[in-house]
Amino acid sequence: QHIACIFDLDGVLVDTAVYHYQAWKQLANSLGFDFAHAQNEQLKGISRMHSLDKILKWGGVEKSEAEKEALATLKNSWYVAMISKMTEAEVLPGSLKLLQDLKDQGIKIALGSASKNSGLILERTNLAHFFDAIVDGNTVSASKPDPEVFVKAAELLGALNKDCVVFEDAQAGVQAAIAAGMAIVGIGNAENLQGAQLVINDLSEITIAEISALKK
Numbered sequence: 001q002h003i004a005c006i007f008d009l010d011g012v013l014v015d016t017a018v019y020h021y022q023a024w025k026q027l028a029n030s031l032g033f034d035f036a037h038a039q040n041e042q043l044k045g046i047s048r049m050h051s052l053d054k055i056l057k058w059g060g061v062e063k064s065e066a067e068k069e070a071l072a073t074l075k076n077s078w079y080v081a082m083i084s085k086m087t088e089a090e091v092l093p094g095s096l097k098l099l100q101d102l103k104d105q106g107i108k109i110a111l112g113s114a115s116k117n118s119g120l121i122l123e124r125t126n127l128a129h130f131f132d133a134i135v136d137g138n139t140v141s142a143s144k145p146d147p148e149v150f151v152k153a154a155e156l157l158g159a160l161n162k163d164c165v166v167f168e169d170a171q172a173g174v175q176a177a178i179a180a181g182m183a184i185v186g187i188g189n190a191e192n193l194q195g196a197q198l199v200i201n202d203l204s205e206i207t208i209a210e211i212s213a214l215k216k
């Protein structure tokens with residue numbers, strides 16, 4: 001049986017979700033409002049512009065397209081300043097071992113992320129060499145929950161959708177993987193990952209045998 005693994009980046013392999021949250025919060029505060037940590041769940045997995053649209057709505061603020069471009073650029077400049085200082089220490093527990101085990105067993109590995117900053121993050125955390133294919137915010141046109149990112153990743157790996165297992169920390173990502181007909185391992189709180197076959201706290205809690213068993 002030929003399984004292939006597709007990993008989301010932010011919140012699955014690396015601890016960047018907290019930086020996205022800090023930068024968006026700073027932007028909202030600069031516009032005179034705030035949003036709750038619980039609302040941040042809704043920003044996970046979706047593109048920069050979709051995140052901004054949601055946040056402006058929460059604040060009851062309307063902006064022109066040009067102003068939105070400028071705000072998204074500002075948020076990203078703060079975010080990039082944070083991730084530029086990342087180190088290997090910010091790779092989440094279990095990520096390195098699982099990626100290495102998969103590689104040792106010849107199982108193909110792809111990245112399926114909405115981020116346009118994935119290159120910088122993979123470089124800073126020294127993870128880039130694990131990937132046989134990288135699909136991110138620079139290569140997809142439709143944002144999760146659209147399945148495009150995972151379908152493209154499977155294509156690049158030469159794998160059938162049904163043979164792929166997706167690792168996701170966002171509800172939008174779980175929906176995208178369901179739409180692609182793939183198996184899903186959720187990372188985090190089951191409440192926010194409805195439809196995942198299995199939910200774990202981090203990648204240290206799963207083995208290749210358990211991943212393969214999901215495909216029956």
Ligand code: G6P
Nearest residue numbers: 044045046047048114115116117
């Ligand atoms: C990931 C994160 C989202 C983020 C998106 C775009 O999916 O979970 O919170 O909005 O990437 O990231 P970017 O780095 O391109 O702004």
Ligand code: MG
Nearest residue numbers: 008010011169
């Ligand atoms: Mg994520």
